[in-house]
Amino acid sequence: MTLIKAESAAPQPSVPTHAATADALVRDLLNSIEQGVLVWEADSICQMFNERIFTVLEIGKDELDRGAELNEFLYKAVRRNEVNPADIDEALTCLAQSMPHTHKRRLRSGRQKQSLAQGFQT
Numbered sequence: 001m002t003l004i005k006a007e008s009a010a011p012q013p014s015v016p017t018h019a020a021t022a023d024a025l026v027r028d029l030l031n032s033i034e035q036g037v038l039v040w041e042a043d044s045i046c047q048m049f050n051e052r053i054f055t056v057l058e059i060g061k062d063e064l065d066r067g068a069e070l071n072e073f074l075y076k077a078v079r080r081n082e083v084n085p086a087d088i089d090e091a092l093t094c095l096a097q098s099m100p101h102t103h104k105r106r107l108r109s110g111r112q113k114q115s116l117a118q119g120f121q122t
Helices: 018-031 052-056 070-079 085-096
Strands: 038-040 046-049 100-106 112-118
Touching: 018 046, 070 085, 085 100, 085 112
Parallel strands: none
Antiparallel strands: 038 046, 100 112
């Protein structure tokens, strides 16, 4: 009689988990949206974004990542002279109160964009 250890058996193809499939579905959905989208958790940590955000905000892929802190992300824009510090302070206050906020952003190209943010309580 020959026994075969499980680790010596041919590898089985991996089956995506429900969470991985749902994550991919959400990513595909976000990437189908024409506007730039950023989603921040209640603790001000970046949960997700679409690829278009890099083009819309004229930022490099090294300037935003899942797990980024909102304050740091916003104050980087202040340091690049894209946003006034007072606008950031007002945005953070509005987000904390689940109120909408808009402000203008001067992009690296010189163009101006209007940013809209809305906080939601979960």
